[in-house]
Amino acid sequence: MRKEILLSDIAIKGGFWAQKQQMCKEITIPSVYSQFLASGRIGAFDFSTPYPENRPPHIFWDSDVAKWMEGACYQLIKHPDHQLQGKVETLIDHIERYQAEDGYFNLYFQRVEPQKRYTHRSKHELYCAGHLMEAAVAYYELTGSTRFISIMEKYADLIDRVFRIEKSAAFLTPGHEEIELALFRMYYASKNEKYLRLALYFLEMRGNNEIDFAEQTENRAYNQSHLPVREQREAVGHAVRATYLYSAMADAAIVTGDEKLKTACIDLYRDITRRKMYVTGGLGSTPVGEAFTLPYDLPNRTAYAETCASVGMVFFCFWMMKLDPENAAEYADTIERELYNGILSGISLDGSKFFYENPLEFRVSDRYRNTSTTKRDRFPSIARSEIFSCSCCPPNICRLLPSVEKYIMTHDMDRSISIWQFADCEAKTSEWSVTMKTDFPVSGKVKITCQGVKRLSVRVPAWCRSYITDTPTREENRCLVFDNPETVSLNFDMPARLVSADPRNADCAGKAAVMRGPLVYCAEGIDNENKVFACTISRMPDFKEGSCAEFGIPTISANGYLRAEGDNPYPDLTDRGIRCRIHLIPYFAMENRGETDMVVWLPIGD
Template sequence: MSIKFTNFSKRSTIIMKTFYHSAVKLTSGYLYEKQELNRKITVNAVYDRFSDTGRFEAFKFNYTEGGDKLKPHFFWDSDVAKWMEGAAYILSKNDDPALEEKVDAVVEDIKRNQGEDGYFNIYFTVIAPEKRFTDRDKHELYCAGHLMEAAVAYSEAKGKNDFLDCMERYADYIYKVFIEEKSAGFTTPGHEEIEFALIRMYRHTGKKKYLEMAKFFIDERGMRLEEYPGENKMKLSDWECSKYNQSHMPVRKQSEAVGHSVRAMYLYMAMAALAKETSDKELADACRRLWEDTVTKKMYVTGGIGSTHMGECFTHPYDLPNDTAYAETCAAIGLAFFAHNMLGLENNAMYADVIERALYNGVLSGYSQNGKGFFYENPLEINLSERFANPWGKKRLPITERVECFKCSCCPPNIVRVMSSLGNYVYGYEDGTLYVNQFISSELNEDGILCKMTTDYPRTGVISVRAEGVERVAVRIPAWCDSFKINAPYTIENGYAVVKADREITVELDMAVKTVWANTDVARDAGRVCVMRGPIVYCAEGVDNGNNLHRFSISADFGYTVSEGEFGLPEITVDAYKAESTDDILYSNKAPENKMTQLKLIPYNSFANRGESDMSVWIREK
């Protein structure tokens, strides 16, 4: 199925409303199980690791040089803030006094240590107070943004506004320094995030000042060359430094996804949110261009983005290496955020398709089966032998086993907040039509709209929906789905099957195993194919098939069997060939023999849960 881009010039109004997670209760199924794992295990595991590494202690402002406390890092505020936001989402649906007490303790530290002027930062207040708002790349506004998002989430979850009051004071101080006085050493943040946070502050409080601030930071980006302190000057031209954080030109003129991939996604989602709030067609058009460049030229089949470790950046179109793929977990999360906000501008199923691709593959691959380990990077190929070869000049390769905490531990709390707010992505509404964007057994109850969805997706493709308080139900038909059945008359609109809401609607999606080819401009995937079933990307691991996976090949029309897997999703066994040299010499005039065999495939999101092993998403085509 081909999904077409809608022309924004033909639209004059903002469209889809997406329902906030608090209105949606997940009830069963694969993602529900992941959400429960997050609630029962992950949120506390991340808390424990952050406690061990001094992150929570730093909020007490008790570090002294030469003392026994760990020195705060300039992005620790954001690590804790994302954890607090995720905890707030959990508390909005679950009574957990111990978890609530942990959040309240951090809030008390913030209240106690916030400056009289409203400023709050655990690094600059304690370590370098004379350098406040002087260094664009030291994440002050980024940290402020994450604290604001956490404060909004906690206010919504528990009705406690102390944290929100603190962040309103901080936002007011930022307004004074950056907009009224213009006394800061820079104009826009080096790491975007506060832009979207301010829009959330506006939506929650109704105070237009925060929307004005978000617009200021978005409008001013790229309007001038921002200075970099000499000690932090990157070994690139000023223009390249600006490209790294999307400051190389005004945002409304941008067409290419460039620079640090997470920063880019956080900017783009804020641009889309601002376009929605202000009906800004020019900004919406820029979002469409950036979206198209990202997903048609720079996205891995797993929904990962940002292909190089150098700056955690995008590179050029179709440069998607597999073994050195960076594909940061936070970047896949950011892509889902961007797509979600684009759905607020345009009710097109392609955005929900990308949310699905990212969530089930590039996000969950960063999350271990036991709920305690994480990947920062998510490669699509691992060859263990390379890690022990050529020690003097070997290329940089991602780690092969998940860990519980990183020095830069942005991904674990991001997993916490995404898994605890999955309800955000399920439903949407516009003009009498309820949109079913993601397939998760769930119940919706808001503004007189009731809906119950029952499914075991993506284990099966059967989805049942019963809705009240709406005229129509629009069920997304994924782009990967070639055929489907619906028990009612329907029309297809922008990738959705639209049905009258006068009955229980049952949709059956064809979940056949599919062969996938990359665009021929992706050099690293030439002559190779990958396997998908529904939205799930599969991979081969050495633990099942032996290492040296490059010796295997499969034909485009391979035979296969689907069976119950050990990771909560089906596993696939495909008919394959394994190349065997006909003699023992290094080079031969005799072609290798291709012997019939079988190749076991598991969901990509579950690789590296059984120890180190070779792994490959892309398999040679026979």
């Protein structure tokens, strides 16, 4: 079975992802900590300090900080920093000091409503516990110390007793899935099968018990409680909860060999990627419940496409690569789509500001519509923020960027190495080493040097129509296979191209998007005379690549037409407009130069 490579055994050395990781190290992790400190999240862990009047800890603050801690630990594995580690240690000190005698820890319920532990399924207790467990595992990977993981084992033991053994809580499964996948990580780290049993129990009970049904009488699909997990075949409800649940389901199917669970995971993946995913990898097409809707209901202007959902999809696909190895290349394609589009769009180019939602179309005028409503549930914000009241996305990026190496390659016990993502990096164990040199995604050129490797497998991306290699190879399951390799040079052709949408996707009817390799591009008003909605793109675009200086990736221009504005709102269609060049930038770089209109899908003009 393919195994992930430890973060201590692989490092990105240069290129695109080195720049992103440097940004995360220098700006993002410190900035998110500062925002969490200013908002009271960090201080809430010190129970000796009263919280401000009328500002008690929120029910999900534990999870926000825990994700930051996890990301900080991944960062520290590669870049020791006494000051950063001190912040992590201080938080662990507080958790250890204020953990209840029976193992319980929760900022809100211990400090605000201690008499209501485990009485509200929707109040994130188990969700917060899960993220703290993941942070504890990351700390263990960093230090080898069992200090934090022992604290969380005590908490997990309490949860096991209350939920699985005594069934004394007011509900049986979490309202927000997360603890399931965290318990698998606890099991792998501690080898204690108690945590495996508890993870499987939560999965088995979901959508399969009367206690939760009584507590949640309506809209059970919102948190995937409408059916037992083996019977779920369509992605429904809150997109982040869904991807976290599906990740745990895939992990469970790997551990247990449960074929029905495997089939459910494959069907859920296909439902998402074939019918409910934006071209950017965005998931969740409505702000109402931050949820999946109907097949092919993918509006661009009001897309929700939460950053956390794209992070969750990476987790799901990573486990699917192990569960369904014959189709691993397809799952890696989806990870690639998420990494370069759905996730990176969620963070500003300078690493300090974020999008919670990632629509595929912005109109500056929509900002004024939001002011006339009491809910921000119609048009996404056009400006990035340093923090949100519900600030789950920034720390999710904090933990994804420093750990992106784990998605690059896997290995088998027989010294077989599989490369799934392209990055300038080096992986090394006592038995083998692999060095990959590339400027991807600027170009598709990749050079791989191996020592002690018996078999090298390299994914051929789905977007690649042709490639060149100087080494004898064969293709298996859309991967190039090299036996006893020493040096392998590859060049994946990655010209800009037009892509269309399924005709059932009504919002994209008669439109095309521009992609280059895995990257989706967009047109912003600032580059197009503030008239992107007057532009149509030619079927013969004659793409030209521009400078990489501003975004680290080439810009693109294409032939198009600019329709004239006038006094008649509905003139006869007599011509296509005047010829023009449409200027496009990588989608992940959108809205970094001030508020401006933006569009991914352009009408086809000829």
